[in-house]
Amino acid sequence: MLKNVKIEKHKILMFNFVTFYYRKSIKYMKRDNDFVKAKIISIGDELLIGQVVNTNASWLGNKLTTNGIEVISTLTIGDGEKDIVDALDACSDVEIIVMTGGLGPTADDITKPTLCRYFNTELEFCQDAYDNIMSIFTLRGYQMSERNKGQAYIPKACRYIPNRYGTAPCMWFEKGRSVYISMPGVPFEMKNVFEQEILPMLLSHFKVTPYINKVVMTTGVGESFLADKIKDWEDALPEFLSLAYLPQHGMVRLRLEGRHPNRDFLQKTIDNEIDKLTKIIGEHIFGYDDTPIAEAVLNKLKAAGATLSSAESCTGGTIAKMITEIPGSSEAFKGTVVSYATSVKEEVLGVSHEDVMRYTVVSRQVAEQMATGVRALLKTDYAVATTGVAGPGGATEENPVGTVWIAVAGPDGVISKKYNFGKDRGNNIERAAITALEMVRNSI
């Protein structure tokens, strides 16, 4: 329906961003002609009603994109035959349709019979699929039920793709120039089958155009000011590159991306543009390619040959979790004391009982003593401590929900700062942990 939408130029010139309409159009046309495109369809009522967050779609989006396949849309629908059929009918404009979900053995899983009817085929027994289901049940020490035997029947018209991680077989259909793939919705099974079986098949079936992106992580400057600062650079970008802004938690991530038949040329061009960008806004850049802040901290610690520990009250182990999620973190991170109880602050970390009485547990004195205490106890070069009111309970007149004291102890002494992050418990915990790591990073 784009043809019905007229551009009334005189009305829209007042906004900078509208002038970029033209570049978007060019991008769309290029994509329509040149690139292998995919749509992702996630099937499951639990996703629609928000019982489960759809992490499969973003994982698949990332795998497809970085392998040169452009993702046009991801659609989430319920376990209903008409919904599935309508969704498939709307996919004739792409080469690859990736479906997840609805392949379980119970009554609410209807993807397989629906695909059977959609591709005008019927189910037949598949010995390989049966053997696979049998081996999984044997491994788990369970007996196979009639329902699970049903999972060994697959549509005649499809290519069977084994799923070594679960009982639901995967399916590959072809229709015209398009490939339709159906995988289970269990993330662990889906990811393994997609990486090990399906992605290699797709890359040998289609000739894809290389895609590369580079993400620049900035902090300390707003989206608008950043955009003004780099406007000349952005306007001069080659036509096959585009830039996106992604603000979050006081950071702005800039994503430069593009597609080009010549991968080396594409890589060199992106590297070159990132060099130019770094010259303009280098002071605000703290990392690249979605480096977690915990990884940036670990890298600085390792470079300095230093170690870290934490004493966590309101963050309750979140700092430790963020650090230990990074492989190899044990080189620089020695441990944590989560001192949720005041007695633990005093008896394990050596916080002064008198100071707790005089200044309360949410105070500069307690935060600093927790930091120096855990630094001495775990014998590390640096230590970070948090104490605050995450909410919803625990607020006082002096310390409303969201109040957090953060202290960092290091070879040169202790620094500490008071923050207020707001009213939401989850947000307060996360913001406090990120801010604590940022304070450590600036101290090393």
Place this chain on the structure above:
Amino acid sequence: MLKNVKIEKHKILMFNFVTFYYRKSIKYMKRDNDFVKAKIISIGDELLIGQVVNTNASWLGNKLTTNGIEVISTLTIGDGEKDIVDALDACSDVEIIVMTGGLGPTADDITKPTLCRYFNTELEFCQDAYDNIMSIFTLRGYQMSERNKGQAYIPKACRYIPNRYGTAPCMWFEKGRSVYISMPGVPFEMKNVFEQEILPMLLSHFKVTPYINKVVMTTGVGESFLADKIKDWEDALPEFLSLAYLPQHGMVRLRLEGRHPNRDFLQKTIDNEIDKLTKIIGEHIFGYDDTPIAEAVLNKLKAAGATLSSAESCTGGTIAKMITEIPGSSEAFKGTVVSYATSVKEEVLGVSHEDVMRYTVVSRQVAEQMATGVRALLKTDYAVATTGVAGPGGATEENPVGTVWIAVAGPDGVISKKYNFGKDRGNNIERAAITALEMVRNSI
């Protein structure tokens, strides 16, 4: 296109699950006639390429569903004019269209000008929006830029909805019987505006049919066996109720849900059916309504007047994080020692150096001494400890990646068990933490 799909009954009778096709059809027809329906459209390249997980869609799906508005689909598209227009064109079958994203001040945000053209209107200056932007900049101590001033222009044809949490105004369009809502993609801003402004407006604009769901959490029994066990009960459910199975990490969640004009009758019927279900599979039920396992543990601890601590090596604080995410956890949870370094295990927790040398750090002896050590140190009734190889490094012949020892110390002594969870670091950490909490729950 459903009319083109013939049901060939003789071919599909072989499977239990196919016989449920009819109920699904009935469900769909009912929904089409009776209920207020919504589609969610998430706009943003960062979602499509998997740089950001779309938590907005699941949050909105939950809010809409539990307020009686049936969510038909959630669609994620990129920041392209044609994509947005095509998505809107496909929404004529629902009453409510909720859009998020693409309202920022930079060149890649094109939702507002696109909506302007789609609804055949033009932008005009809005003093309220301008004042709101100004107040946000004043609060943050920044100066307003020309780009942000542009955010104060909104389409003439829309109803302006203030966003007190950010600079992008929200918009409410009406076309035929449908309402189109556009909100920013920043989760914090979106959630506040939706709950405080938009949801009340929707509920006064549309007459909705009450919806209720109840989730039953089971463990220790597979999806197929559960389905067989409750088949008679499931088959006898009233027509306006339906059941879904959701297997995950060794648990199966059962969701019973329905819509009915009489909310009290609906609630009573669901309560009654859940009572019947509990009589059949009560032994496998550990909670309701997506109670996190950590909350089930805390409830048992509080009921017993007991306290808990943890000593975490491979889980690196994840158990503590899962517990402290629950409001009020400080009543029963005293703290944690994350003993990532062996020296911390020995010096802080009192693990025997000889045993570390003889049995390695990933052993029954070390796990049990960590549990008894932290129980004594933090003076709690129960203590749980983990030590293992999360991967990818650290594996030995005896302890491959995924090996985890978990120990629980309590008033009656120590129990411990060895697990292998697989090859993926993130999965190993999460599975170990959940299993550790399950072991604590069974020990109280």
